[in-house]
Amino acid sequence: MSSEHRTNNSSVDSDYTVVDVDAHYLESFENIAEYMDEPWRTRLKESGWGEIGAKQNASSYFPTSTGDRQAYGRIDREHSSYPDEPAEPDEIKASMESIGIDIQLQISHLLLPANAVRSDDQRVTQFMEGYVKYVREHILDPDEGIYGLVPVPFHDVEASLDLLKETEDDEGFIGACMIAAGARPALGNRKYDRIYELGEELDYPFVFHTGGAGLDSYDGFQSFIETHALGFLASNQAQLTSLVMEGIPEKFPELDIIFMESGVTYVPALMTRLDEEYLKRPEENPLLEKLPSDYLKEVYYGTQPLEKSANPEYLETCFNMIGADQIMYASDYPHWDYDRPTTVTDLPFLTEDDKQKILGGNALEVFDL
Amino acid sequence: MSEKVEVKPVAEFEDGDREILTVNGKSIGVIQYDGNFYALSNTCLHDCGPVCTGRVHEKMDGEYTGTGKPLDWSHNEDEIVISCPWHGWTYDLETGEHLATDDIQLPTYEVEIEDGDVYIIVE
Numbered sequence: 001m002s003s004e005h006r007t008n009n010s011s012v013d014s015d016y017t018v019v020d021v022d023a024h025y026l027e028s029f030e031n032i033a034e035y036m037d038e039p040w041r042t043r044l045k046e047s048g049w050g051e052i053g054a055k056q057n058a059s060s061y062f063p064t065s066t067g068d069r070q071a072y073g074r075i076d077r078e079h080s081s082y083p084d085e086p087a088e089p090d091e092i093k094a095s096m097e098s099i100g101i102d103i104q105l106q107i108s109h110l111l112l113p114a115n116a117v118r119s120d121d122q123r124v125t126q127f128m129e130g131y132v133k134y135v136r137e138h139i140l141d142p143d144e145g146i147y148g149l150v151p152v153p154f155h156d157v158e159a160s161l162d163l164l165k166e167t168e169d170d171e172g173f174i175g176a177c178m179i180a181a182g183a184r185p186a187l188g189n190r191k192y193d194r195i196y197e198l199g200e201e202l203d204y205p206f207v208f209h210t211g212g213a214g215l216d217s218y219d220g221f222q223s224f225i226e227t228h229a230l231g232f233l234a235s236n237q238a239q240l241t242s243l244v245m246e247g248i249p250e251k252f253p254e255l256d257i258i259f260m261e262s263g264v265t266y267v268p269a270l271m272t273r274l275d276e277e278y279l280k281r282p283e284e285n286p287l288l289e290k291l292p293s294d295y296l297k298e299v300y301y302g303t304q305p306l307e308k309s310a311n312p313e314y315l316e317t318c319f320n321m322i323g324a325d326q327i328m329y330a331s332d333y334p335h336w337d338y339d340r341p342t343t344v345t346d347l348p349f350l351t352e353d354d355k356q357k358i359l360g361g362n363a364l365e366v367f368d369l
Numbered sequence: 370m371s372e373k374v375e376v377k378p379v380a381e382f383e384d385g386d387r388e389i390l391t392v393n394g395k396s397i398g399v400i401q402y403d404g405n406f407y408a409l410s411n412t413c414l415h416d417c418g419p420v421c422t423g424r425v426h427e428k429m430d431g432e433y434t435g436t437g438k439p440l441d442w443s444h445n446e447d448e449i450v451i452s453c454p455w456h457g458w459t460y461d462l463e464t465g466e467h468l469a470t471d472d473i474q475l476p477t478y479e480v481e482i483e484d485g486d487v488y489i490i491v492e
Contacts, residue, residue, distance in 0.1 A: 190437050190438065190439060194436055194437055197436050247433065250433070251433060251436075279467070279469050279470075279473075280415075280458060281457055282459060283428060283429040283430075283459065283468065286429070286431035287431070287440070288469075290470065
């Protein structure tokens with residue numbers, strides 16, 4: 001790491017257009033309930049889950065994940081009421097200006113554990129449908145650079161198709177989001193083919209965003225850092241493996257795939273692992289026309305949380321193996337491990353052209369902004 | 370400079386038989402499959418395993434038949450392959466090309482039949 005002294009308000013050069021492909025507006029459950037159908041609206045409101053969807057007796061709308069993300073009260077956000085109160089819409093612009101972001105893609109915060117639901121799955125669909133209506137009306141503002149992704153209730157393919165089509169003419173929604181943690185079956189399964197097919201037709205990039213549910217429930221692991229580090233990483237590697245090896249890029253070659261929130265060093269590890277196995281068992285995945293790593297080089301990856309503490313030579317090798325054209329800056333604001341654009345501009349091995357692409361150029365192109 | 374090396378009489382090969390011989394320090398496998406003869410390096414490009422002693426079989430294929438449908442699996446009788454018994458690296462029996470990538474090419478050798486005997490041409 002650089003020992004150069006910097007102030008905490010240092011920001012990126014204004015010459016860059018900075019696109020943040022992953023931020024989280026903290027909607028409240030009460031916000032969304034107003035847009036849900038009955039009986040779901042009453043069920044939610046009368047369950048006493050309040051604004052955050054959970055209460056002390058461990059009853060909650062979505063499963064909860066392990067540990068305290070805020071590190072026992074040590075994490076604070078100047079421009080967000082997270083996690084204590086639902087956010088106010090004007091927090092988004094204030095935080096964007098503070099961090100130095102021109103365009104931001106919002107992904108629901110409360111939905112991140114949704115796909116660990118294994119029963120009564122209509123509550124997930126209902127929440128996603130309500131979320132789309134709520135953010136369309138109150139949050140998304142293309143004139144201000146605030147865009148959204150349509151959450152896909154992929155456990156119900158028909159509902160997914162309906163929700164995606166419903167947003168087709170909406171300028172605020174510029175892609176889809178598969179909340180990947182806990183997905184059963186894995187997201188390369190043919191069950192989801194029609195969703196990806198429609199994504200291609202709508203020209204929606206598909207963001208795969210894992211979360212704090214499902215794969216982070218490692219029995220016997222004691223601390224948040226253990227389950228969080230493993231959960232996000234293992235989920236991304238699992239879903240990437242499924243998508244690539246089941247041939248989704250061959251079935252739907254125009255579909256842009258973007259993976260969030262595990263840094264970058266896990267990608268080369270998966271490339272070499274899958275190639276090594278594929279060379280030994282090439283007939284098991286007959287849709288592949290090239291090595292798994294070649295497909296992984298066509299996937300896009302959000303930077304956050306970037307492994308800034310890694311040996312720069314190692315990190316440079318990882319960037320080179322993925323390619324600067326495939327990496328997109330992501331903040332994950334206001335979550336506990338968010339990254340500012342300086343995490344990219346500080347990297348000593350990137351050219352100015354690389355930084356421009358990673359901070360915004362790649363996202364502008366992929367999301368057709 | 371190429372060298373013509375006698376292997377053994379055609380009549381001594383049963384279907385699926387293979388003969389391993391060493392020529393100029395190189396281990397080479399001569400394989401008879403379904404009436405045709407093939408000659409390949411017997412040194413797997415993965416970890417030097419005796420690839421020509423491995424199973425010869427029809428390639429397993431799976432065809433995409435449409436959105437949401439399962440793959441249509443079959444054995445491809447037009448593509449015969451050989452798998453190294455050590456770790457499974459699999460090559461096209463005729464071309465020596467690895468099934469996963471054409472960047473990996475197991476050396477192959479020309480086979481000649483002359484007066485009832487099998488020969489290979491080694492450079």
